[in-house]
Amino acid sequence: MRLPLARFTTTLALAALLLPLGACGIGQEAGLVIYSGRNEGLIKPLLDKLEKSVGTKVEVRYGASAELSAQLLEEGDKTKADLFLSQDAGALGALAKQGRLEKLPQPTLGKVAEKFRAGSGDWVGLSGRVRVLAYNPAQISKAPDSVRDLVKPEWKDKVGYAPTNASFQAFVTGMRVIDGDEATRAWLKGMKANGVKAFDDNLALLDGVNNGQVALGLINHYYWYEKVAEKGADKIAAKLHYLPGGDPGALINVAGVGVLKGSEHNAAALKAVDFLLSQEAQTYFTEETKEYPLAAGVKSTVPGLPALESLKAPEIDLGKLESLQETLAMLREAGMV
Numbered sequence: 053m054r055l056p057l058a059r060f061t062t063t064l065a066l067a068a069l070l071l072p073l074g075a076c077g078i079g080q081e082a083g084l085v086i087y088s089g090r091n092e093g094l095i096k097p098l099l100d101k102l103e104k105s106v107g108t109k110v111e112v113r114y115g116a117s118a119e120l121s122a123q124l125l126e127e128g129d130k131t132k133a134d135l136f137l138s139q140d141a142g143a144l145g146a147l148a149k150q151g152r153l154e155k156l157p158q159p160t161l162g163k164v165a166e167k168f169r170a171g172s173g174d175w176v177g178l179s180g181r182v183r184v185l186a187y188n189p190a191q192i193s194k195a196p197d198s199v200r201d202l203v204k205p206e207w208k209d210k211v212g213y214a215p216t217n218a219s220f221q222a223f224v225t226g227m228r229v230i231d232g233d234e235a236t237r238a239w240l241k242g243m244k245a246n247g248v249k250a251f252d253d254n255l256a257l258l259d260g261v262n263n264g265q266v267a268l269g270l271i272n273h274y275y276w277y278e279k280v281a282e283k284g285a286d287k288i289a290a291k292l293h294y295l296p297g298g299d300p301g302a303l304i305n306v307a308g309v310g311v312l313k314g315s316e317h318n319a320a321a322l323k324a325v326d327f328l329l330s331q332e333a334q335t336y337f338t339e340e341t342k343e344y345p346l347a348a349g350v351k352s353t354v355p356g357l358p359a360l361e362s363l364k365a366p367e368i369d370l371g372k373l374e375s376l377q378e379t380l381a382m383l384r385e386a387g388m389v
Contacts, residue, residue, distance in 0.1 A: 125147065148170055168180065189289070
């Protein structure tokens with residue numbers, strides 16, 4: 053789910069009003085209550101399978117990950133939610149920071165590499181989402197090897213981005229963690245001064261690269277693979293460049309899950325987490341979303357997708373991506389939104 057940034061702060065401020073304390077109307081019957089930051093159209097078929105696997109009635113509330121995270125913080129121990137399914141690690145990190153998530157059992161955590169789960173053990177990644185540069189080879193022969201280079205004169209008026217996209221904002225937060233606030237603020241202002249072009253979302257941005265509106269764009273990898281699966285590689289002008297050397301632009305974020313502290317259906321919630329890490333669920337992610345499966349032993353079936361182990365992502369604690377509000381303030385200060 054993606055919210056226009058202009059509505060984001062208001063959405064957070066009104067979250068408690070829009071979704072009353074205690075989540076009235078949900079969880080009133082015995083059953084597992086899931087707050088899902090993943091789109092209903094995408095995740096509902098999998099949650100239907102989860103319901104059968106867990107053997108418990110499942111109720112789901114959908115929304116943006118950041119919105120639902122804020123709602124869960126507002127509800128506190130009065131929440132009826134048992135499970136939080138997030139589109140990104142930052143929203144999970146915000147809950148973990150406030151002690152709202154249960155620590156998961158080691159056998160569950162052990163299914164996923166340490167870098168794709170919370171160091172504290174209170175959430176685990178389900179699928180990987182890689183930041184890449186999409187570029188049009190008719191306009192440029194080679195994409196740069198670092199997003200830091202995009203402020204240089206040779207990239208003036210050639211770069212596109214999607215400022216309201218949660219993954220772009222998470223990337224900027226990651227850059228703050230890696231390079232520090234001052235360097236990131238200077239980079240954002242440099243991008244603005246260099247004529248970076250804003251698009252409504254990543255699909256519009258990828259289309260913009262395809263049709264030559266911009267020479268390259270900052271997106272997540274799966275948009276390109278979804279487009280290729282839909283239209284065929286010969287119909288897509290854009291190519292992908294996976295950034296080397298642990299560049300901030302090569303961040304691998306995760307969609308993940310955590311169990312709410314005090315859950316009345318703790319056993320079912322833990323069983324649900326294990327289902328989401330099962331071969332069946334992990335294969336669903338790779339086939340339906342083109343994201344990387346994260347459970348050990350499960351491989352992607354997406355043609356041409358580089359092995360996750362081959363990527364040179366920055367070494368970063370994904371739990372530190374929780375400072376979204378500071379990132380949004382910085383984006384506004386730089387005139388990027």
